[in-house]
Amino acid sequence: MSRRARYLALLVICLAELLVVLDNTIVNVALPSLGVELHTDISGLQWVVDAYTLTFAGLLLAFGHLGDRYGRRRVMMIGLAGVAVMSVGGALATDLGQVIAARAAMGVFAAAVFPATLALIINIFTDVKERAVAIAAWTAMAGIAIAIGPTAGGWLLEHFSWHSVFWINVPVALVVLVLARLLIPESKTTHVGRLDLLGIAFSLLSVTTLVWTIIEAPHQGWVSAISLSGYAMSVVFFAAFVWWELRTDSPVLNMQLFRIRRFSLPALAIAVAYFSMFGFLFMITQYFQGVMELTPLQFGIHSLPFAAAIAVGAPLATLIAQRIGTTAVIVFGLVVMSVGMFIAGQVKVETPYLGAVVVSMVLMGLGLAIVQGPATESIMSSVPLEEAGAGSAVNDTTREAGGTLGVAVLGSIVASVYTTKVGPRIDAIPDFLMTPYEKSFARETVISVLEIVKRPTVPAFAQQKADLVYAMKAASLEGFQLASYVTVSVSLLVAVAVAVFLPWKPAAESVLLAWKEPSAK
Structure with a gap:
């Protein structure tokens, strides 16, 4: 492929990624309108978001493997078509x-698209420096989305219904x-063994059970019988998955990869x-x-510094890592996130937006x-x-699992x-001022x-x-502060672990060498 053809392909891949990631966030803004029109409660609205997360996270590994076998572009195109149809x-x-x-x-169908995007990039960009630039673009697009x-959801709701x-997904998916x-x-693998159906089944069961348990834990209780059973089942399915993958000739995931510290x-x-x-x-x-008390569109506009910081930081970080090594950059990034989260935890009701709020987002x-x-x-x-x-599926699954756990754990905190602080005050309000539902x-x-605030008084x-x-x-801000400390x-504990156990010397340039000589990693 020519240089121009490679970067045109990268543009299309990033658009496919944008569609999938954006769809995972844009619906959040529509939840209040959706809830009013469909007369649903908070739990129902949460499942509008979590249903997508559950199937997406659970099937990433399976579709990554199927893309390797049958063609990454083919699987991605099936996913795009499916997203369009199901959006209708x-x-x-x-x-x-x-x-x-x-x-x-x-x-x-989004799970069919996402692993293919990164896998296609790796196969299109074989030069190490070009690959780093392409991955930086892919990373920036995910964060920006x-x-x-x-912002996109807020604009749509300003002009249209939920x-x-x-509907916005349909033309975008068809064009891409x-x-x-x-x-x-x-692109696909040249050496194909028997399809690992049992491995796919165990991976699906383990990831889906864990994600479902995490989603439901704030409602059921983190140490309730249902939650503990969910954790236990997830561990059993995962153990069965590892046991089988170590013994089958054509595993859906080569477990030897985890012996490589750079992986x-x-x-x-x-x-x-x-x-x-x-x-x-x-x-x-x-x-x-x-x-x-911002509107959805105002909220989106106020969050743009976060997107801008990702757009600037992603390309620079990947290129710098090529020179000084991955370890130093990852450790520095985790420390920067820790500082940002600490500052966010100090925000008070009176804190101006142009100050700690913007600094923490950046x-x-x-x-x-x-x-x-x-x-x-x-x-x-x-x-x-x-x-x-x-x-790619491992990379994506860790993101989804980490994100889901972050919302569940920090949201529960x-x-x-919040409930401990305001519950007694709300309970003391007479019913003629606030209904039980309110x-x-x-x-x-x-x-x-x-x-x-809108209700007449x-x-x-x-x-x-x-x-x-x-x-x-x-x-709510007291709760944010405690969650920020967690x-x-x-983040700092993982930064220390990476600093201690991940080699500081820059990795070898050859992908093949990285695989063939794991002991050097």
């Missing part, structure tokens, strides 16, 4: 069950589908980076909407970009070209502190402030309402 289903849905089913199906989702967050057929070369430790760093980032985005979303964006680009490049450089899809909603999230109770609103905002501790 979501747009035409008339009840919550239909929306959740459409989102789950979209997650299935996460950050601009609220159905628009589904045509461009992929025209501009992206096919396993960067994967851990990515998981923790996304644990921090998704937890941060969860908290900043509640801050912008509940504390600052540092979190830079830290994520600094970690993800070099870590991804290290992971994929440790994988032989024949297993690029499986390696925030909710626990009280329940107010106890769950600070975003309920938006409804409380007689002058005699105006001060009490103002005091309640302030107490709700302050309680995140900082986890």
